[in-house]
Amino acid sequence: MSIIKSFVDYLRLEKRYSNHTLKAYKTDLFLLSNYLKNTYQTELLNVNHNMIRSWLVEELKKGNSPRTVNRKITTLKSFFKYLLKENIVKIDPTLRISSTKTSKKIPSFVSQDEMQKLLDHHHYDEGYAGVRDKLMVEIFYSTGIRLSELIQLKLKYVDFSNEQLKVLGKRNKERIIPITKELIKSLNIYLEERKKLIPIDKAYLLLTEKGEKLNPSLVYKRINQLISSVTSLKKTSPHILRHTFATHMLNNGADLNVIKELLGHANLSATEVYTHNSVEKLKKIFNNAHPRA
Numbered sequence: 001m002s003i004i005k006s007f008v009d010y011l012r013l014e015k016r017y018s019n020h021t022l023k024a025y026k027t028d029l030f031l032l033s034n035y036l037k038n039t040y041q042t043e044l045l046n047v048n049h050n051m052i053r054s055w056l057v058e059e060l061k062k063g064n065s066p067r068t069v070n071r072k073i074t075t076l077k078s079f080f081k082y083l084l085k086e087n088i089v090k091i092d093p094t095l096r097i098s099s100t101k102t103s104k105k106i107p108s109f110v111s112q113d114e115m116q117k118l119l120d121h122h123h124y125d126e127g128y129a130g131v132r133d134k135l136m137v138e139i140f141y142s143t144g145i146r147l148s149e150l151i152q153l154k155l156k157y158v159d160f161s162n163e164q165l166k167v168l169g170k171r172n173k174e175r176i177i178p179i180t181k182e183l184i185k186s187l188n189i190y191l192e193e194r195k196k197l198i199p200i201d202k203a204y205l206l207l208t209e210k211g212e213k214l215n216p217s218l219v220y221k222r223i224n225q226l227i228s229s230v231t232s233l234k235k236t237s238p239h240i241l242r243h244t245f246a247t248h249m250l251n252n253g254a255d256l257n258v259i260k261e262l263l264g265h266a267n268l269s270a271t272e273v274y275t276h277n278s279v280e281k282l283k284k285i286f287n288n289a290h291p292r293a
Contacts, residue, residue, distance in 0.1 A: 003044065004029045007082050016171040018148070028075040031059075045089060049096045052076060056097075066100040073099055107243035107273060114230045115141060115244060122229065128197045128209055133222050135190045136206065140223070140238055143167070143177045144245035144263050147238045151214050153205040160184060169264040177262055246274045 008026050011017040017025075033044045035055045042051075059069050076094045083089040110118070118137060124130035139150060149167050157166040163184060165177045179187075198211040206214050219238060227236035242263070249259050260271040 007079055010082060025075045028072045047093055049093045052093055052097055070099045073097055108233050108235050108240060109244040109247040110231050118230045128193045131190050131193045135186050137226060138183055138186050140241035141245055142180055142183045144242050147216055147219055154203050155205050175264050250274050
């Protein structure tokens, strides 16, 4: 449908949404459009709130989680806000649609002892690949950046003199993250190895052994293997290191607002999920230390 394409183009060009988000929004709208045709024999622009509610119930019955359904509601609210702005519709049918209740998942994280083992005692592959893989772990753990942000890192974004890193987050929003002297040391070691293998200057910081930009599947596979070697956690994706960064920072006294800025969260509620891990740690200490516990 041309109206869906116009909306997706608007999100891409003006809102600078990621390709992943654009694909999800587009899929949601096509699913609703097909549902309306098959169930009500009507078009997307003629939908009312009862039809939307009916569709959302069907999505829940299919096994979609409340979190996924809430994402679909967000899609629709954004879509009809755009249609109102463009004077394509006069009424927003999502005004009476509320998000479903979801339980906040407590993020898994790697313990400090396990992280120390991974960084200081793990045997990485010889040569360039091993140095690069260790650096990937260090960057994830030292900065809390996302997988997509790691891949997009350019060499010019590393400010060695000011000991900081520029990161392009969601919707190309910039943030500056301090980096440790230990990470700077690892960056210099990596760049020396890179020069030996890839003498030609390349824009992106982390490269394959052929001098190409990293792809998400390679990073995911290597980080998964490395984390699995030191922990029994079921989830061992790169995002676990982001959770680990935030949890360890909070447990060691960092202010929640500072962590929010470092992670690039739009609001504090997204960061507050990490306080659950701190509360659990406090309970454990209390139960071990208090005479009446």
